[in-house]
Amino acid sequence: MIVGEKAPDFKLIDQDGKPFRLLENIRDGIVLVFYPRDETAVCTKQLCEYSSNYDEFVKLGFQVVGISIDSVESHKNFSSKYAFHFRILSDSDKSVSRKYKALSITGMSKRKIVIIDRDGIVRFIDSKLPILYLKSASLLETLKSIK
Numbered sequence: 001m002i003v004g005e006k007a008p009d010f011k012l013i014d015q016d017g018k019p020f021r022l023l024e025n026i027r028d029g030i031v032l033v034f035y036p037r038d039e040t041a042v043c044t045k046q047l048c049e050y051s052s053n054y055d056e057f058v059k060l061g062f063q064v065v066g067i068s069i070d071s072v073e074s075h076k077n078f079s080s081k082y083a084f085h086f087r088i089l090s091d092s093d094k095s096v097s098r099k100y101k102a103l104s105i106t107g108m109s110k111r112k113i114v115i116i117d118r119d120g121i122v123r124f125i126d127s128k129l130p131i132l133y134l135k136s137a138s139l140l141e142t143l144k145s146i147k
Helices: 041-052 054-059 072-082 095-099 136-146
Strands: 011-014 019-021 029-034 062-068 087-090 111-116 122-128
Touching: 011 072, 029 041, 029 136, 041 054, 041 062, 041 072, 041 111, 041 136, 054 062, 054 136, 072 087, 111 136, 122 136
Parallel strands: 029 062, 062 087
Antiparallel strands: 011 019, 011 087, 029 111, 111 122
16 A cells, blocks of 8 residues: 555444444545554554644544554543544454554564545555654644645
8 A cells, every 4th residue: 555545445343332434434534543552652652642632633634543453442441541533443363454554573563654535545654663652742743734
């Protein structure tokens, strides 16, 4: 998968047990946030920061969706504890992470951002080391340039 290609469709379950299909939710743009693990220091900081800035993402016409290989139950606890304003999807069989090349060689989720426009086209990809993440300010600037 590269910038300019059609984003692979998928269907996963969110933290509330509700199905999420990419193509059914692409009314606006989507920011897929692949992250390694629930309740880890960097992942918690990243998702809390994105949640705090969620209204800014929405104003630009993008919804944020988290994805990791953790279970629905783990996501439910994680999301509830920090009151995230967006859905977190469980990719427990790692199929979506494989499609999006968001798995490390150890089988863990990589830290990766994939921005998909309303036409389903991948517009931006960013991968970071597990200890780093794309800050909200930089991500919002990228979304403005895409808009």
